Amino acid sequence: MSNKDKAEKSVSKKKPVRKSSRQSTFTVNGKKIPKLLPVLPIRGTVIYPTMVIPLLVAREKSVQMIQKILEGNRILGLVAQKYPEQEDPAPEDIYSIGVAAQIVKMIKMPDDALRIMIEAICRIEVDSYDAMEPWFVASIHPLSETLRESRRLDALTLNIRDLFKKLVNMSSNLPNELISIIQGISEPGKLADIITSSLNLTLEERQEMLEIIDIGLRLKKLNMLLNREIEIQELGNRIQTQIKDEMDKSQKEYFIRQQMRALQKELGESDDRTHEIEELSQRITDANLPEDAQEAASKELDRLKRMPPAAAEYTVSRTYLDWILELPLNVSTDDTLETTKVQTILDEDHFGLEKIKQRIVEYIAVRHLKPDMKGPILCFVGPPGTGKTSLGKSIARAMNRKFHRISVGGVKDEAEIRGHRRTYIGALPGRIIQGIRKAGSNNPVFMLDEVDKIGMDFRGDPASALLEVLDPEQNNSFADHYLNVNYDLSKVMFITTANILEPIPPALKDRMEVLKLSGYTLEEKMEIAKIHLIPRQLDEHGLATKHLRFHENAVSRIIRDYTLEAGVRNLEREISKICRATARQVVEGRKKVMVITPSKLHTFLGPPKHFSEIKMRTTQPGVAIGLAYTPYGGDILFIEATRMTGKKQLILTGQLGNVMKESAQAALSFIRSMAKSLNIDADFYEKSDIHIHVPEGAVPKDGPSAGVTIATALVSLLTNKTTKHNIAMTGEITLRGDVLPVGGIKEKCLAAYRADIRSVIIPERNLSDLEDVPKYVRDKITFIPVKRITDVIENALNN
Numbered sequence: 001m002s003n004k005d006k007a008e009k010s011v012s013k014k015k016p017v018r019k020s021s022r023q024s025t026f027t028v029n030g031k032k033i034p035k036l037l038p039v040l041p042i043r044g045t046v047i048y049p050t051m052v053i054p055l056l057v058a059r060e061k062s063v064q065m066i067q068k069i070l071e072g073n074r075i076l077g078l079v080a081q082k083y084p085e086q087e088d089p090a091p092e093d094i095y096s097i098g099v100a101a102q103i104v105k106m107i108k109m110p111d112d113a114l115r116i117m118i119e120a121i122c123r124i125e126v127d128s129y130d131a132m133e134p135w136f137v138a139s140i141h142p143l144s145e146t147l148r149e150s151r152r153l154d155a156l157t158l159n160i161r162d163l164f165k166k167l168v169n170m171s172s173n174l175p176n177e178l179i180s181i182i183q184g185i186s187e188p189g190k191l192a193d194i195i196t197s198s199l200n201l202t203l204e205e206r207q208e209m210l211e212i213i214d215i216g217l218r219l220k221k222l223n224m225l226l227n228r229e230i231e232i233q234e235l236g237n238r239i240q241t242q243i244k245d246e247m248d249k250s251q252k253e254y255f256i257r258q259q260m261r262a263l264q265k266e267l268g269e270s271d272d273r274t275h276e277i278e279e280l281s282q283r284i285t286d287a288n289l290p291e292d293a294q295e296a297a298s299k300e301l302d303r304l305k306r307m308p309p310a311a312a313e314y315t316v317s318r319t320y321l322d323w324i325l326e327l328p329l330n331v332s333t334d335d336t337l338e339t340t341k342v343q344t345i346l347d348e349d350h351f352g353l354e355k356i357k358q359r360i361v362e363y364i365a366v367r368h369l370k371p372d373m374k375g376p377i378l379c380f381v382g383p384p385g386t387g388k389t390s391l392g393k394s395i396a397r398a399m400n401r402k403f404h405r406i407s408v409g410g411v412k413d414e415a416e417i418r419g420h421r422r423t424y425i426g427a428l429p430g431r432i433i434q435g436i437r438k439a440g441s442n443n444p445v446f447m448l449d450e451v452d453k454i455g456m457d458f459r460g461d462p463a464s465a466l467l468e469v470l471d472p473e474q475n476n477s478f479a480d481h482y483l484n485v486n487y488d489l490s491k492v493m494f495i496t497t498a499n500i501l502e503p504i505p506p507a508l509k510d511r512m513e514v515l516k517l518s519g520y521t522l523e524e525k526m527e528i529a530k531i532h533l534i535p536r537q538l539d540e541h542g543l544a545t546k547h548l549r550f551h552e553n554a555v556s557r558i559i560r561d562y563t564l565e566a567g568v569r570n571l572e573r574e575i576s577k578i579c580r581a582t583a584r585q586v587v588e589g590r591k592k593v594m595v596i597t598p599s600k601l602h603t604f605l606g607p608p609k610h611f612s613e614i615k616m617r618t619t620q621p622g623v624a625i626g627l628a629y630t631p632y633g634g635d636i637l638f639i640e641a642t643r644m645t646g647k648k649q650l651i652l653t654g655q656l657g658n659v660m661k662e663s664a665q666a667a668l669s670f671i672r673s674m675a676k677s678l679n680i681d682a683d684f685y686e687k688s689d690i691h692i693h694v695p696e697g698a699v700p701k702d703g704p705s706a707g708v709t710i711a712t713a714l715v716s717l718l719t720n721k722t723t724k725h726n727i728a729m730t731g732e733i734t735l736r737g738d739v740l741p742v743g744g745i746k747e748k749c750l751a752a753y754r755a756d757i758r759s760v761i762i763p764e765r766n767l768s769d770l771e772d773v774p775k776y777v778r779d780k781i782t783f784i785p786v787k788r789i790t791d792v793i794e795n796a797l798n799n
Helices: 003-009 060-069 151-170 177-183 188-198 203-211 215-267 272-287 291-306 312-326 339-349 354-369 388-399 431-439 462-469 506-510 522-540 552-562 569-587 598-605 658-673 707-719 745-754 764-772 775-780 789-796
Strands: 025-028 031-034 036-042 052-057 075-080 097-108 114-131 136-142 377-381 403-407 445-449 493-498 513-516 548-550 594-596 623-630 633-645 650-653 688-693 727-729 759-763 782-786
Touching (some): 025 136, 031 036, 031 075, 036 060, 036 114, 052 060, 060 075, 060 097, 060 114, 075 203, 151 177, 151 215, 188 203, 272 312, 291 312, 312 431, 339 354, 339 388, 377 388, 388 403, 388 445, 388 493, 431 445, 462 506, 522 552, 522 569, 548 569, 552 569, 594 598, 623 707, 633 707, 633 745, 650 658, 658 707, 688 707, 707 727, 727 789, 745 759, 745 764, 759 764, 759 789, 764 782, 782 789
Parallel strands (some): 036 075, 377 513, 445 493, 548 594, 727 759, 759 782
Antiparallel strands (some): 025 031, 036 136, 052 114, 075 097, 097 114, 114 136, 623 633, 633 688
């Protein structure tokens, strides 16, 4: 509960500010106290009657008030603030019950503050504040204590004296003189106030004790507080005794162990610890460590010798030595340097991917000529399911190297890469060093998966930590925070994977050689299913060709009607589903071989999930087919345009990004400027609204490559001519009608091929990119290069 909440629960109430011209006095212990009294708010303490206590007054208005009071009767009111941190409290921020006090002495300090000695006289209650400037002046009345004599009260008083004596004897913070002081106090109320002022209470508890007028109730409350303080003190003493006993026990064990060691030395024997130290020393000698690692290990072993096994640092040092000694600093595997053998293994494991295979074989050839060359840093970029991770395993097998993979997707802590310093409890090396240790050699194929999904937060930037790991010029002296010795990573072949390049920081991207994996065509998927997926799924489900076979047309139908992807992950899932159903039939007694034909797919996989909508969507004017590049490969998209009566508004829907919106604006502006030459009414936009929509509205879309498609859809709408159903297009448009080159041509062409589109319009300056498109795709698709948007319209529209 905060101070403010506690203050609101206090019995004090807000007092109104009121002006009064009357003034009278009341007498307490022979001292006349005005009923209209200056009030000094005090911070962090509560003062009780009869107390003589020094106060430091530093607030300017409070200093002025004290100086004024010293000219008169030296009487003032002292009331505690509810919130000690407030510099200028209002009446509602001050408790209503305090004490009247007399200034006994005043000393002026060098910084203009005043140190005053005050003597509290009696309890008072503020009725109202008559003035607030230059200081508080309040109407007050005295609070008379009530006392009902009884044997119970006498017993309570006696018990409080005994409890307080016990507390003083237990606590080192309370002087023994307090026992003598309370022995000379016979008044129960005064006794309660003196003891309360000596206890370690909160401000709210002190104020509550001040506000209790009934002495019997005050003594009961004090009795409860004393019992609480004694319990706390006893608990603290028990903890202290326990710690001391444990320390004494530890020291005793240390001396006994030292004596045992001396005796064992005389007898020519050795204990387990001595044997452990000797074993570690021998391991360090046999490990043939590099100079800095040898020095660090020897230094840590010396520390370990001087430590008792029960020490907390003993385990930390022992673990550190285990890490250094188990790292494969000088353990390497022999690379396979026969290029034909490597090529054969790569072809066995993966269909296609010729450029990547060629790059690996070239690396092996260079290693054959220059054995000490540094490992390459490769980055495989492509849609999910295209074989990036499995390709890393295949490379390791082809080169006869160990393989280790870690996923860095979602990693936000730099220490995941560089390790934690040993000052932290449970510290460990980073995942790079851990991976090297698990691999068991200093030259594995090390894969960093999902490098485009690395995060960053207050704990550091893991991508920046990877700059050293993935730089061949620096990683020969990689420093892990835990090991604190240099480790040579230059022999490691690092391979990273990503779905898209854009999120990767430029500095990190610059250190890697990017190799792109595009999506697979229908023919490639059928070969992959035939060579790899079907045999693997048969084996995983305990089946053989005598139980299940797939007709070629059935595999083609699965690819076309049940999967729509660049990779083959969903294709493998569908094959797995058929294998599971067949396994059940075999267990239930089926003897005949199950041959999967297209007609049986509905039984195993249900109705088709994907349909070709191209012909249906392009039967009306205002629709054009575009090509897009996504993180999951290429895709086709339909762009629809319609016109209605309105006020010259361009409406864009389908979760379009800013660049795509600007492309639509540019296309409309070009068409308006060229309306006459395009046989479109010049005033078509004057009393109309145009709405452009890109379906699949839940999917965000952006980029400039849809510019020509938007322009074609608008011309189709405004001329009332449909577009050809078997033609798709891509390209950026300018206000002058030029068609600019775009990226992702290979992926877009593969998407068109998968969708049975056989004509593709591309910018003329993208013709050189067709070299990356597989030859059988180039043979099936007619590519139409264009320079101007008018060329696009001539080729795309019917009639």
